[in-house]
Amino acid sequence: MNTPDNLNPYRYVSGMTRRESLKWLGLLAAGSALTVTAGCSKVVEETITPNAGHWPDVDIKPVTAKGYGTDPNMVIPPESPWPLTLTEAQLTLVAVLADWIVPKEESHPSASEVQVPSVIDEWVSAPYHGQQKDRVTILHALAWIDDESQLRFQQQFVALATAQQQAIIDDIAYFDKHTPEQFQRIGKAFLRFKDLVLGAYFCTPEGCKDIGYLGNVPIAGDYPGPTAEAKAHLDGVLAELGLSQYAYRD
Numbered sequence: 001m002n003t004p005d006n007l008n009p010y011r012y013v014s015g016m017t018r019r020e021s022l023k024w025l026g027l028l029a030a031g032s033a034l035t036v037t038a039g040c041s042k043v044v045e046e047t048i049t050p051n052a053g054h055w056p057d058v059d060i061k062p063v064t065a066k067g068y069g070t071d072p073n074m075v076i077p078p079e080s081p082w083p084l085t086l087t088e089a090q091l092t093l094v095a096v097l098a099d100w101i102v103p104k105e106e107s108h109p110s111a112s113e114v115q116v117p118s119v120i121d122e123w124v125s126a127p128y129h130g131q132q133k134d135r136v137t138i139l140h141a142l143a144w145i146d147d148e149s150q151l152r153f154q155q156q157f158v159a160l161a162t163a164q165q166q167a168i169i170d171d172i173a174y175f176d177k178h179t180p181e182q183f184q185r186i187g188k189a190f191l192r193f194k195d196l197v198l199g200a201y202f203c204t205p206e207g208c209k210d211i212g213y214l215g216n217v218p219i220a221g222d223y224p225g226p227t228a229e230a231k232a233h234l235d236g237v238l239a240e241l242g243l244s245q246y247a248y249r250d
């Protein structure tokens with residue numbers, strides 16, 4: 001990602017087809033029940049004061065497109081089951097923020113380099129209850145960040161210098177019981193955004209490689225089976241549970 005400046009502002013351009021983003025949407029949906037930062041929001045959920053700090057009044061149009069239906073084809077999904085809804089400016093802001101969450105490091109690509117913003121666009125555009133709930137959260141968060149940028153630095157977030165962007169990020173990125181009252185609402189919203197960015201990133205081949213995930217890799221030759229150590233461990237667990245009669249025997 002290029003560093004944004006006033007003369008040549010950065011613009012995110014998706015390099016992902018709809019078919020690809022829909023497939024990543026399915027993977028993200030499959031793993032969305034357990035969020036990366038699960039539990040953090042519960043710490044202060046009941047202490048948030050809705051009127052603390054500013055909160056943008058965003059006119060969010062409902063998504064009225066139909067979904068996949070009751071029997072979706074997840075192997076070959078339709079090209080464009082619903083329109084994408086993020087504007088160019090919103091998508092660019094998502095890209096800049098996503099790269100703060102997952103920056104490029106040596107051989108590891110940033111979130112925008114593996115098209116995470118396109119997956120976020122697909123997610124908030126999908127006409128399902130969970131995604132539409134996130135749509136409201138994410139669009140308010142994006143609006144808040146640009147409002148805060150204008151209040152502090154009289155520019156939109158993508159046009160700020162790195163140090164100015166970090167000053168805002170530092171106030172909202174670590175959401176816990178110590179978060180100042182004026183940042184609790186945006187902190188919780190940004191936490192959900194972070195979950196989606198990380199979830200989308202680690203669904204990609206590059207993200208899987210980053211965490212050393214070796215699943216879905218074919219084994220050359222005959223399957224060797226579990227090691228003797230693994231079998232002994234399993235036998236021990238079954239014994240503790242009183243289920244030794246179900247242990248596998250040759």
